[in-house]
Amino acid sequence: MSSPDTLRIPADLLPRDGRFGAGPSKVRAEQMAALAGDASTYMGTSHRQATVRNKVGEVRDGLTSLFTLPDGYEVLLGNGGTTCFWDAATFHLVSEHSQHLSFGEFSSKFASCVKDAPHLSDPDVIKSDVGTHPYATADSSVDLYALTHNETSTGVMMPITRPEGAQGLVAVDATSAAGGLMVDPSQFDVYYFAPQKSFASDGGLWIAICSPAAIQRIETLASSGRWTPAFFDLKIALDNSRLNQTYNTPALATIHLLASQIKWMNDQGGLSFSAGRSRTSAETLYTWAEASDFATPFVQNPAQRSNVIGTIDFRDDVDATLIAKILRANGVVDTEPYRKLGRNQLRIAMFPSIDPEDVASLCASINWIVGNL
Ligand SMILES: *Cc1c(COP(=O)(O)O)cnc(C)c1O
Numbered sequence: 001m002s003s004p005d006t007l008r009i010p011a012d013l014l015p016r017d018g019r020f021g022a023g024p025s026k027v028r029a030e031q032m033a034a035l036a037g038d039a040s041t042y043m044g045t046s047h048r049q050a051t052v053r054n055k056v057g058e059v060r061d062g063l064t065s066l067f068t069l070p071d072g073y074e075v076l077l078g079n080g081g082t083t084c085f086w087d088a089a090t091f092h093l094v095s096e097h098s099q100h101l102s103f104g105e106f107s108s109k110f111a112s113c114v115k116d117a118p119h120l121s122d123p124d125v126i127k128s129d130v131g132t133h134p135y136a137t138a139d140s141s142v143d144l145y146a147l148t149h150n151e152t153s154t155g156v157m158m159p160i161t162r163p164e165g166a167q168g169l170v171a172v173d174a175t176s177a178a179g180g181l182m183v184d185p186s187q188f189d190v191y192y193f194a195p196q197k198s199f200a201s202d203g204g205l206w207i208a209i210c211s212p213a214a215i216q217r218i219e220t221l222a223s224s225g226r227w228t229p230a231f232f233d234l235k236i237a238l239d240n241s242r243l244n245q246t247y248n249t250p251a252l253a254t255i256h257l258l259a260s261q262i263k264w265m266n267d268q269g270g271l272s273f274s275a276g277r278s279r280t281s282a283e284t285l286y287t288w289a290e291a292s293d294f295a296t297p298f299v300q301n302p303a304q305r306s307n308v309i310g311t312i313d314f315r316d317d318v319d320a321t322l323i324a325k326i327l328r329a330n331g332v333v334d335t336e337p338y339r340k341l342g343r344n345q346l347r348i349a350m351f352p353s354i355d356p357e358d359v360a361s362l363c364a365s366i367n368w369i370v371g372n373l
Contacts, residue, residue, distance in 0.1 A: 015358035021334025031260040056244040062262035072212040085206040090117040092234035100146040105153035133158040138165040149177030153338040155311030180278040180308040189214040201257035274352035281350035281359040282307040288363040
């Protein structure tokens with residue numbers, strides 16, 4: 001038996017790229033090269049001038065194509081990431097009362113923001129056990145349904161559909177899902193995310209695809225007299241986005257990397273291409289875990305197993321923490337489980353940038369580690 005610290009995974013088994021983190025996630029080399037190529041004319045230039053504004057325009061147009069947005073849908077963006085968008089939504093998307101599906105760390109957070117907002121009523125929160133997802137139910141007192149397309153902490157995905165008979169807006173946290181899972185825009189009013197997951201860029205920005213009904217809601221609440229800090233003002237964000245700008249200075253590299261990733265997805269065939277890459281990776285991962293005698297998918301229902309974030313439980317006598325440590329020592333990083341879930345588990349991102357063959361290599365590497373412990 002070898003000492004774990006010195007275990008060297010054979011080079012022919014190792015993934016070519018060792019980044020499997022849930023975010024910030026793998027950035028493709030081509031994106032970095034494109035940024036470096038534009039460095040002297042793009043980086044360090046004004047975000048109020050054409051060079052950067054055209055890049056923001058590329059992002060907005062590219063997302064319109066990628067998601068085949070119907071007429072009247074608009075792409076808004078601003079600084080502060082998804083966490084900031086939750087606060088903005090408490091000012092300019094929830095009129096009075098919201099319903100939230102809560103099935104893990106991220107999906108519970110927006111509900112907390114609403115609960116703390118003194119101008120809103122206490123939200124309805126529908127919970128389910130970790131590793132599953134609950135279902136929304138139409139309720140005439142609800143003006144916004146808060147769904148999460150992929151719960152990043154547990155690796156559960158859910159289909160996005162309007163609750164039958166619902167009148168309110170459907171707002172979807174798609175931070176880890178957007179670009180990696182299929183979605184039908186007619187089923188949502190707001191689909192919001194940040195670029196550090198499937199879009200293989202960096203953190204700090206929020207992007208929200210808004211339906212005409214969502215834009216109407218923003219305009220109504222912005223003129224309602226509700227006090228709103230300018231940073232969380234979605235009408236200000238809307239006005240700036242229409243000019244391909246942000247309210248305050250954005251990180252230019254983040255926008256450039258994001259634009260490259262959207263272009264790559266569109267050039268290769270669009271959302272069916274990018275979501276297809278994640279689906280192929282997921283098939284590989286779950287097939288391996290089901291066949292393994294020491295690993296098993298954490299999510300019981302195969303339909304709820306995420307294509308973008310895989311969570312794999314290990315048999316009690318196989319220490320997942322040790323496997324993650326050995327992987328890390330071999331350059332395969334960020335397979336540790338979500339810290340608060342507290343399971344003997346690995347969490348593996350399968351965003352579109354991640355090569356499905358590298359997921360297969362990761363499975364082979366884990367087999368090798370367990371066989372050599
Ligand atoms: C990562 C993540 C967030 C947080 O995004 P930030 O940009 O860091 O605020 C929120 N929701 C989900 C589902 C996520 O995966």
